[in-house]
Amino acid sequence: MSQDSSPAGGLGVALLGSELRVLFRRTRTIAMLGALAAIPILLAVAVRITTGGDSGRGPAFLGDITQNGLFVSLTSLVVAIPLFLPLTVGVVAGDTIAGEAGLGTLRYLLVAPAGRIRLLVVKYIGAAAFCLAGTLVIVIFGAIIGALLFPVGPVTLLSGQTVGVADYAGRMLMMALYVTISLLGLSAIGLFISTLTSVPVGAMAATIVLSTAAQILGQLPQLAFLQPWLFTTYWLGFADFLRSPVSFDNFQSNGLLQLGYVVVFGFLAYGRFATKDILS
Amino acid sequence: MPSGSVFGFLGPNGSGKTSTIRMLLGLTRASSGEIRMLGRTMPTSLAQVLPRVGALVEGPAFYPFLSGRANLLRLDTADRAAPGRTREARVDAALERVGLTHAASKKAHAYSLGMKQRLGIAGALLMPRDLLILDEPSNGLDPQGTREVRSLIGSLAGEGATIFVSSHLLSEIEQMCTHVAVMSAGRLMTQGPLDELRRQGVQRARVDTLDVDDAVRVLAGLGLDPAVSGSVVTAELPSDALPPEQLNQRLVEQGVRVRGFSVSGASLEDRFVDLTGEGFDVAG
Incomplete structure (x- = not known):
C-alpha cells in the first residue's frame, strides 16, 4: 500500500502498480498490443477493398462483415486465438521471473525485500492483465474499424433472434472476458516455466510451443480422451454468447478448467521459486 | 561484526x-x-x-x-x-x-x-x-x-x-x-x-646508519638476522626479540651512528598472502 508506512504493512499494491507501469510502458508490450490491434484493421481493410464478396472460405463470420461492421471484432478474435494471442501471452508470461533473473534485477527485488510469494502473485496478475488488455485491444479496435468501414446495425444471433447494438456490445464484452479467462491457464504455465530458467527467451518459446502442441493434440481423434483436460479445449467456445438465451455451460467448464491449471501450475511455480537459489 | x-x-x-x-x-x-x-x-x-x-x-x-x-x-x-x-x-x-x-x-x-x-x-x-x-x-x-x-x-x-x-x-x-x-x-x-591483523605479521626493524658493519655486528649479536642494502640495515623482529626502543639504545651504546630507526609491521599484503597462499591456484 503506497500510503502505508508501518514496517510490516503493505500487500504489494505499490509493487503491483509498478509492475503494471513497467509492463505496459515497455516498448515490447506496446508493440505486441499494436500487432494485436493490427489484426482487425488488416482484416477489415482487406474485406473492404476486395469487392468479390463471400467466397465461402476463410475464418468464420468473415463474409458477414460486409453486412455488419460489428462482426469485425468477432472474426478477429477467431483469427487471433489460435496463434497471435498465445504468442503474445507466452512472451509476457515467460518473461515474468526469467526476465528479472536475466537482467539481474530479481536479486535486488528479493533483497528489497519483495517477498517471493508476493513477487510471484504480482507477476501473475501482471500477465493476467496483459491477457485482458490484449483481448480488449482486438475487440475495441475491431469495433472502431468495423464502424468506420461498414454499416452497423442490429445483429442476427446464431439462434435466430435479432438484438440491438447495445445488447450485442454487452455480449462482445462477455466474449472478451471469456477469452481472457481462457488464457489464464496458459499464463500460469508460462509463470511456472519462467521460474525454471534465467533465460527469458527459453521460457517464452516453451510456453508458446506448449500452447500450439495442446491445440494439435486437441485435434487428433485418437486422443479424444485427453481433450477435456487440455487448456485449449474451450478456447473457441465463445459462440454461446451469440445465442439467446446465453448458455453458460462452456463458460463454467472453461472457468473450472482454467482454475485447475492456475492452481496446479501456481503451486508448482511456488514450490520451485520459494526455495530456489538465486544465482543470477 | x-x-x-x-x-x-x-x-x-x-x-x-x-x-x-x-x-x-x-x-x-x-x-x-x-x-x-x-x-x-x-x-x-x-x-x-x-x-x-x-x-x-x-x-x-x-x-x-x-x-x-x-x-x-x-x-x-x-x-x-x-x-x-x-x-x-x-x-x-x-x-x-x-x-x-x-x-x-x-x-x-x-x-x-x-x-x-x-x-x-x-x-x-x-x-x-x-x-x-x-x-x-x-x-x-x-x-x-x-x-x-x-x-x-x-x-x-x-x-x-x-x-x-x-x-x-x-x-x-x-x-x-x-x-x-x-x-x-x-x-x-x-x-x-x-x-590487529597488521600486528599479527612479522615486524621488521629498519636502521639507517653510517656504520653499517657495526650495526650488523650488534644486531647479529642480539640473535637477529640483519640484511644490508646501501646504508640501510633491516632485520626481522621475532616476538621474543628485544623491544625496539632497547634495540635502538644498544646500537647507540655500541657507537653506531644511527640516522634513522623505524619498526614497521609486515605489509597487509604479506599478511594476506600468508593467509591465502601464493599464486593463481590458491582456491585449489
Whole structure:
C-alpha cells in the first residue's frame, strides 16, 4: 500500500502498480498490443477493398462483415486465438521471473525485500492483465474499424433472434472476458516455466510451443480422451454468447478448467521459486 | 561484526565472498550451519531483517529500458516497509547522494559502468539502513570514482551505519576499513580489527646508519638476522626479540651512528598472502 508506512504493512499494491507501469510502458508490450490491434484493421481493410464478396472460405463470420461492421471484432478474435494471442501471452508470461533473473534485477527485488510469494502473485496478475488488455485491444479496435468501414446495425444471433447494438456490445464484452479467462491457464504455465530458467527467451518459446502442441493434440481423434483436460479445449467456445438465451455451460467448464491449471501450475511455480537459489 | 564499523571482507576471487553474501541475504540457502544477521536467525527472519539492510550484490542490475530514476522508484516499491508518500523524495535524495541527479532521467542502458555502480549504491541507500552490504563497490570505477565511493562509505559510517564491504583489492580495504575478515577457499581465515591483523605479521626493524658493519655486528649479536642494502640495515623482529626502543639504545651504546630507526609491521599484503597462499591456484 503506497500510503502505508508501518514496517510490516503493505500487500504489494505499490509493487503491483509498478509492475503494471513497467509492463505496459515497455516498448515490447506496446508493440505486441499494436500487432494485436493490427489484426482487425488488416482484416477489415482487406474485406473492404476486395469487392468479390463471400467466397465461402476463410475464418468464420468473415463474409458477414460486409453486412455488419460489428462482426469485425468477432472474426478477429477467431483469427487471433489460435496463434497471435498465445504468442503474445507466452512472451509476457515467460518473461515474468526469467526476465528479472536475466537482467539481474530479481536479486535486488528479493533483497528489497519483495517477498517471493508476493513477487510471484504480482507477476501473475501482471500477465493476467496483459491477457485482458490484449483481448480488449482486438475487440475495441475491431469495433472502431468495423464502424468506420461498414454499416452497423442490429445483429442476427446464431439462434435466430435479432438484438440491438447495445445488447450485442454487452455480449462482445462477455466474449472478451471469456477469452481472457481462457488464457489464464496458459499464463500460469508460462509463470511456472519462467521460474525454471534465467533465460527469458527459453521460457517464452516453451510456453508458446506448449500452447500450439495442446491445440494439435486437441485435434487428433485418437486422443479424444485427453481433450477435456487440455487448456485449449474451450478456447473457441465463445459462440454461446451469440445465442439467446446465453448458455453458460462452456463458460463454467472453461472457468473450472482454467482454475485447475492456475492452481496446479501456481503451486508448482511456488514450490520451485520459494526455495530456489538465486544465482543470477 | 561490531556495529558502526566498516568491515572489510577480503579474499581472492572464488574464495566464497559472494556466496557468503548471497546466503546472508537469503538468496541461497546454506547447506549447513546457522546464519545470524542483526541479531536474528536467517533466513527465518528475512522479512524483518532485510528492510534494515541495503545491498549491492554481484554488481548493479537494472531495467535497461527505464531511466535511472524510474529504476530506483521501481526498486523502492518492492520494499514493503518503504512509505509511498516519501518515495519520490527519497529517490531524489539517493540520486543526489551518489551524484547522479543530472543523469536521473537518462535510460539506464546509456549509463557508464561507473554510473551504474553508483546507481546501484543509490539503490541501497533508498531507506535509512542499519547495515549496508556492498559487494565489490568500486568495481569498474575510475580512480576518481573509487575515491568518491570511499568517501561516501566514510560518510555513511560516520552517520552510524555498519558497512560490510567485500573486495579482492587489498589497498581498498586497507584505506576504508576498521575491521577485516579474510576468506580463502570457502573458509574464514581470520577476522578482527585491521590494526590487529597488521600486528599479527612479522615486524621488521629498519636502521639507517653510517656504520653499517657495526650495526650488523650488534644486531647479529642480539640473535637477529640483519640484511644490508646501501646504508640501510633491516632485520626481522621475532616476538621474543628485544623491544625496539632497547634495540635502538644498544646500537647507540655500541657507537653506531644511527640516522634513522623505524619498526614497521609486515605489509597487509604479506599478511594476506600468508593467509591465502601464493599464486593463481590458491582456491585449489
